[in-house]
Amino acid sequence: MKFKNIPRQLFGLFSRSLPRRLVRRDALLESVSGVAQELPAGLAQQRLECAAASAMQLYERFNSHPEGITEREAEAARSQFGANVIENQQAETWWRHLWHCYRNPFNLLLTVLGMVSYATEDLTGALVIGLMVLISTLLHFIQEARSNKAADALKAMVSNTATAYRSDALTGKSEHVELPIAQLVPGDIIKLAAGDMIPADLRLLSAKDLFISQAALTGESLPVEKRVESRTALDSPLECQNLCFMGTNVVSGTALAMVIGTGRNTYFGQLAQRVIGQDEQPNAFQSGISKVSWLLIRFMLVMTPIVLLINGYTKGDWWEAALFSLSVAVGLTPEMLPMIVTSTLAKGAVKLSRQKVIVKRLDAIQNFGAMDILCTDKTGTLTQDKIxxxxxxxxxxxxxxxxxxxxxxxxxxxxxxxxxxxxxxxxxxxxxxxxxxxxxxxxxxxxxxxxxxxxxxxxxxxxxxxxxxxxxxxxxxxxxxxxxxxxxxxxxxxxxxxxxxxxxxxxxxxxxxxxxxxxxxxxxxxxxxxxxxxxxxxxxxxxxxxxxDPPKESTAPALAALKQSGVTVKILTGDNELVAAKVCREVGLAADRVLLGREVEQMHDDELAQAAARTTLFAKLTPLHKERIVQLLRKQGHVVGFMGDGINDAPALRAADIGISVDSAVDIAKEAADIILLEKSLMVLEQGVLEGRRTFANMLKYIKMTASSNFGNVFSVLIASAFLPFLPMLPLHLLIQNLMYDISQIAIPFDNVDDDQITQPQRWNSGDLGRFMVFFGPISSIFDVLTFCLLWFVFKANTPEMQTLFQSGWFVEGLLSQTLIVHMIRTRKIPFIQSRPAWPLCVMTLVVIVTGIGLTFSPLAGFLQLQALPLSYFPWLALILAGYMVLTQCVKGWFVRRYGWQ
Incomplete structure (x- = not known):
């Protein structure tokens, strides 16, 4: 089924994170493969009874008719059996959704810290921590609620349909209609043709040369022929020739069949329920986010006790030291990371949808940007698809x-x-x-x-x-x-x-x-x-x-653009090698060496992996050849995309890091893909790759800022705690500072990205992040120490009676330096001159600066235990901040030359 035109108002729906219920069916199929024989005896018996029943017995059993059921009968059956969806595709209740949004390691950690603050009667601290958790959770909840609507709209455009026969209750006439698979009910009569997904468990009524691929359920690599004749002597329904099962697909032939099981009451549904509770294997994107999250949490868990010990030993007030160390722990917790990630991904989906690229799975956007090899067929991609x-x-x-x-x-x-x-x-x-x-x-x-x-x-x-x-x-x-x-x-x-x-x-x-x-x-x-x-x-x-099938005019420039962007294109085709080689030459794709399917068959994996790395054109391939080549390229460390639209492309689409299909593809290809193109063009694909890299770059900005800022703050706190006779900043000050800083980061997903940051594939590099923390974190500590000296020696804030002035001065300097460093780290260039930030980021920066300074002069200053700073402090502050930015820019230039800039 082709996509409809995307309505303009739909773009707003895409602007939030991926709902958890938008799950790939092929991921479940991979999880349940090989356990198809272990189903409940009751379901197996029902299927065997249907296999043995005559057509008339089936009509009676499911209250159906040869001309199809009526709409009223369908509604009655749907109310009895439910929608034809598996459990993890159904909508969550709002309270369960809210719990999932709250349940991330940062929020849980903050909750524990908030409870400790409350138990120690630090009610103000507990209130601020609770406010931080509430803001983070609600933002996430609102985003995903909108995203659920976006998912429904998206699935309405890309979801597969089935051709069902429905009869008119008044005239008794039958007509065939295209129905979303979710609307099918037991008793529906449907028509099958090559390329169709089997939408439910079916019993065949008529069939002509029908071959079904059941590999997902049985592991059989070859399609099996299905016939109307029953074979009741068999023990397993999967061996019955007149039964077809959800999750499989039609390879060839046609058939008329009756739906005998939907949703949970299908083989696929029963198997899926067994793996819903199991954790899915994380992809490269999810693994990267997890590594960063736990790196920051481990860092916090190590540094917080050190802060507690130093302050308790030097000040002698262990109770106050404990409250301060709790606030430091909160300040080191990047609670906005989940929200920043989902917002950035969602904004990328918005822009991609405007470029005729529909994202089925949002975290595939990062893989889109990380892709360094694109495998694609020749027909319709390099050529005009007008044979x-x-x-x-x-x-x-x-x-x-x-x-x-x-x-x-x-x-x-x-x-x-x-x-x-x-x-x-x-x-x-x-x-x-x-x-x-x-x-x-x-x-x-x-x-x-x-x-x-x-x-x-x-x-x-x-x-x-x-x-x-x-x-x-x-x-x-x-x-x-x-x-x-x-x-x-x-x-x-x-x-x-x-x-x-x-x-x-x-x-x-x-x-x-x-x-x-x-x-x-x-x-x-x-x-x-x-x-x-x-x-x-x-x-x-x-x-x-x-x-x-002549080449497209846009193919040659698109291939040149992909090559310039660091993406290697490989052609995997079942066509003749001479034809494919000529087309490659015409579009400027070097194809001096051609690897044929029969040669692939004779190679062992190591030999084929080496050949695949240096070969551009593969010809006369079978579907399994394509899948094997993609898998071997992935094992070599490449991020591999595969673009295809036919039945023969489905295995390779599933095997790739990112499967790409088109709106005109057969059902099984669209089902296996992560990305759907509304236009079958490499130029559209190249634009999508660049957008994926922009999305990743903005996510990385927040992670770099958070990691380096937290690392520097801890050094500053340790130095101040060791030498000052009072706390350098009250716990409440740290909490407010962190809250304001986090709010300012909401604008990062809307920031501009330098062109030189998207010229090459972007991938997670935890080693680079650690190096970045070590080099850029201590820079802020240098200027924090200068601020300490300024307040201690120049403004005489060197006694416990003057600690409020000291704390107010560092509160403002710390907040402004944390906010301004965003503009230093967001680009490898000179900020504001060579690289301009987006206006939302500028506005949020200005709001935070004005609010932070304004708090010290506002009526709230006394309640917050702050005080108005002398005007003579601000020229010194401007000088310190200017020095901080200059030194950061110098170190950044050296760092880029030595280690590069991701």
């Missing part, structure tokens, strides 16, 4: 109408998913000839396409005289089953010399950029017979149909 039938020739290159007629009959009568080649054939045939062909030919059977044989056949009856098997497919696979070739009106045996001549003809067509499909046939007696793959033997090669 035309350029030639139809006999085996020796002469134009031939007989070949076109055979190709048309094959494409017209096949029931599988008609690809662009079939559409081109059907559009090419003379409309006046079509009725004549249909008058003389009647379909008898077909042998569906699969990616191992790379061909498909239809069997037609000619004027009730005989049957004719018409086969078309990839050249090498077709030559392997042909024993004769038609030369004008004669049929002659295929010899080595003729094969060499045929390959010269087809190679010449390939080198012209034409994709060659061979056409062959075989005369059979008109008898009742069920045809199969074994009948595809001793065929007569009739000739070829050759297609042209």
């Amino acid at each position: 035309v039938l350029e030639r139809h020739t006999d085996a020796f290159g002469a134009s031939n109408e007989r070949v076109l007629r055979y190709a048309w009959l094959n494409s017209f009568y096949q029931t599988g998913l008609k690809n662009l080649l079939d559409v081109a054939v059907l559009n090419c045939a003379d409309e006046r000839q079509q009725p004549e062909l249909l008058q003389h030919y009647r379909k008898v059977d077909e042998i569906p396409f699969d990616f191992e044989r790379r061909r498909m056949s239809v069997i037609v009856e000619k004027d009730t005289e005989y049957h004719e098997l018409i086969c078309k497919g990839a050249l090498e696979e077709m030559l392997a089953i042909c024993s004769h070739v038609r030369q004008e009106e004669a049929v002659i045996p295929l010899s080595d010399s003729l094969l060499a001549r045929i390959r010269r003809v087809t190679d010449d067509l390939n080198q012209q950029g034409l994709r060659v499909v061979a056409v062959a046939n075989k005369i059979l007696p008109a008898a009742e017979y069920e045809y199969g793959v074994a009948d595809e033997a001793d065929l007569i090669l009739e000739g070829y149909i050759a297609f042209l």
Whole structure:
């Protein structure tokens, strides 16, 4: 199902974090794989009973009808059985959602500190800590509540649908309608075709050459054929040929089926419930956030006791020292990290949606920016996706109408998913000839396409005289089953010399950029017979149909832009290597070495990994070849994206760090993807990559600022605690300072990002963060000590009676230095001159500065135990802050030259 136009008001809905209930089905499938045989006996028995039942018994059991159920009956069934969604896709109650937003390590830690403050009768401190937790939790809750709405709107655009038959209660007439999968109920009659996801547990009513991929449930790599006949002697429902199960997909063929189980009452739903309570394996993004979070928490847990011991020993007041150390612990807790991360990701999703890129899973945005290898198919990505039938020739290159007629009959009568080649054939045939062909030919059977044989056949009856098997497919696979070739009106045996001549003809067509499909046939007696793959033997090669799919004009500049952005593009195609190589040359993609599918088969993993790293073009691949190549590239440490839209791309989409599909893709490809493009263009993809990097850069700003600022503050506190006869700042001052600083960081997701920060892939580097803390944290301590000296010697705040002046002076200097350092660390360049921040960040900075200074002069100063600072203090303060910014800029320049700047 294609996307609808995105309404403008929808952009506001995307501006918050990913709801937890938007879960990838393929992640669950991977979790439950291999345990399909361990289901409750009751469900297995129900499925076996349905497999054994006749059609009439099924209609009676589910209150259904051959023409489909009515809307009223569907509503009644939905109220009884619920929506067709698994448990973790259902909406959370508001209170459970609020609990999830509150439950992060920072909020839990702050809650403990707040409870300790309350127990020690520090009510003001407990109030401020509670306010910090409340702001963080509510911001997160509001964001995710909006995000839930965004998810519903998003899923309405990208969700898969099913073709169901519904009858009119008044007229009794039946019509087929496209319904969201969630609306299906037991008793619904649905139609299946190639590329469809199986939307629920089904019992087949009719089927034609239906092949289902059940690998997710059973581990079988090859599709299994499904038939209407029941096999009641089997112990496992998964072995029943007339049952299909949610989570699998149609590879080829068509069918009519009845829904016999939805939601939790499906095999997939039962298996999913077993893994919902299990922790999912974190991806690279989640692991990075977790490492940073626990790094900061461990740092706090180590430094807080040291502050307690020093203050208790030097001041002699262990009670006050304990309160101060608690406040230091709060100040070291980056409680806004979850909110900053989700806000930044959500803003990235907003911008991507405006660029025709829909994000199904928000934390995929960071992987988008980290991607350094993009694997993609050739057709529709490098090329225009507008295939035309350029030639139809006999085996020796002469134009031939007989070949076109055979190709048309094959494409017209096949029931599988008609690809662009079939559409081109059907559009090419003379409309006046079509009725004549249909008058003389009647379909008898077909042998569906699969990616191992790379061909498909239809069997037609000619004027009730005989049957004719018409086969078309990839050249090498077709030559392997042909024993004769038609030369004008004669049929002659295929010899080595003729094969060499045929390959010269087809190679010449390939080198012209034409994709060659061979056409062959075989005369059979008109008898009742069920045809199969074994009948595809001793065929007569009739000739070829050759297609042209020229490159897009935008492909070459898009590839150049991706290369400049540090993304290597590799082509993984099932097409002929000569055609693919010509297209690559035309778009400026070096393809000197080509790796073929048969070579991939013969390589062990280490050998293939080395070859994959240096190869740009892979041709004549099967779906499993694509998946294996993607997995090996990931094992080498690359962040790999895969772009595909067909049934054959689904395994590789799941295997990649980031799966990318398009709105026109088949259901199974869209289901496996993390990102959906509304336009199948590498240029759109390149814009998405850059946006992913901007998103990551803004997240990293907050983490760097928080880490370095906290590290420096602790040094300052330790120095002041060791030498001052009073506390350098009251616990309340530390809490207010931290609260104001955190509020100022809300604007970071809206900040600008320098162009040079998005030229290369962005990835988590915990080692770089630790180095950054060590170099930039102590710089603030230097100027904090200068402030201490200024207040002690110049303003004589060196006695316990003058401690309020000292504390007010450091409160203002600490708040302003923490706020201004944001502008120093947000860019590797000279701030405000070479790199300008976004206006929201400037406004928030100004608000915090004015509020911080204003508090010391406001009526609240006495309550907060602050005092108005002498005006002569502010020129000194400006000098200290200017020195801080200059030194930071100098160290930053050295740091960039030595270690780079992520």
